[in-house]
Amino acid sequence: MTRSKVSLALLEDSTYKQAIDQDLQEMEKLLNELLETERLKGHVVLKRTSSSLNTLVKSVISDYFSDKPIHAFLERSLPTLQLDETRLRLLIRNLLENALKYQPSSAKPVEIHTRKENNAILLIVEDHGAGIEAEHIPHLTDPFYRVDPSRQRKTGGYGLGLYLCRLIAEAHGAQLEISSELGRGTRVSLKISLFAEQR
Template sequence: MAGGWLAEAAIGGGLITAGFILGLVAGNGSNGAVAGLALYAGWHLRNVLRLGHSLRRDGDTPESLGLWGDLFERLHRARREALAGRRRLAQIVQRFEDSSAALPDAAVVLGDGGRIDWCNEAAERLLGLSTPRDLGQRITNVVRHPDFASYFNGQGARADGVEFLSPVRNDLALHAQLVSFGHGRVLLVVRDITQVQRLEQIRRDFVANASHELRTPLTVVHGFLETLTSDMAAVPQRWQRPLELMNQQTLRMQHIVDDMLILARLEGDGTRGMDSDLDVPTMLQSIRGEALVLSGSHGHRIDLDADPALWLRGNELELRSAFTNLISNAIQHTPDGCVVNIRWRAHGGGALLEVQDHGEGIAPEHLPRLSERFYRVDASRSRALGGTGLGLAIVKHALARHGADLRITSELGQGSTFSCVFPAGLSRRVACATAAAVDPAP
């Protein structure tokens, strides 16, 4: 920069001095100095015009002397760096487009108002989007499916995503999920889950068919075993214990088959389970009576605290199965003579069922997996109690069909609480109810 100032001073001073000398020679030094200053101003004007032309046309950077030379040099370097930056950015964008084009999942970048800013080739294949035709369009105007529109407008948890049929092909099942990034931008990721659904359907069909096929021979075997063990005095001593064990295990297998058939029915029926108004307090009173019989000589106390006016819209068989499983589990895992609490009350605009036992409790690492099929915290103890390992899976599926959640809290040595949380809109208030508000065990 110092060199530029020196050169600029030399140019300006040289032109004025030369003009002054020439003016002296012509007889008027002042006029010559003015002429030199005019030349210096014209030189600046020329450089300004050259700069404007270069900026407008984005052409080659001109060359000059003095401060203008420094300015043009800086402009040249800035242009060169910007060009290199644009090339690097273009390479990055090209690599991104190449990699996104190779993805099997559709990716759509959405801007303000859900307008499409960019999409990859998979989005064209799965969603029928086309670039540049659909750029700037609202995604809900292009993907016209009510389930997707509801999910996009905020109905449902964003992390869960939504499943719907492809607008391009009805035989393609898609799963879409929205992910926020940047400032006000959203990434829509859509994957083809057709094969996964087919495999899941094959699994459900296999389980259901195998269960149906096993039910008949198990019934026959159990019937003969019951006949043989009905008069144990007539059975030779050495066969009594084997027959007793065979009878127990056959009965256990029947329970497993029955639970598997219930699960297969819950999974296979795509309709939701809400078909009638249910008198839940009366249902719980009935289940409590059955639980007292199950407890028998173990002497459990079962306290029922139910809001008698709180009913529920749902499927009676499914909810009764879910509630029975929860209460039976509480009985099985509560020490003899201890209490099991059942509470039915309004909660957050919906309804809440809590089943609390006072057993050994469950370690935190087991809680996320309790509703998996055949998962047991203590396998040997569960089998000894006659459990199938499918009860909580049935509960979870039955609640899911009613839009409800299963929540489990537990502390080792303090017992566990299983909560069924029903959403607003399912509960009903009735003027008269038949269930007792508080019905502790005698």
């Protein structure tokens, strides 16, 4: 992969070069996601530190989505959590990428919320896109599952993003829930218990 990227950099700029570069980026992301899913399936020990979920959300938006239409509604004074920050950042990034990918540019901004609810902290990402038919929802976190395989070239990805999010959630003793309504959009919620098992 690295050799291909170096060779590509030596080519003159053209639409063909841009297309090849996009393909290489997709392949690199796929390989990284495959490697990470295998690590998590192997019951890797998380590198937990005392972390602020709000800080992680802000850092992901700043690093990857500073020019994107995202509204953050972050509850103040949330308790810190014992999290693997690298993996939680990956989860947040994947959820925001999905939300942005599947809603029209004319829709309201994607929303991301944090809040405390009973003995848990919630992270919610909500888009205002076309929504997803009910029969697909139980399968969205299955590996390589895509609602519409014919849209792969347009939207990118191989159906690993939500699967990886599910594995990250499970590794933290958390729950990932998806709800959707046709014509109104999709909501993905991460529920992290304040008493989650530490691994």
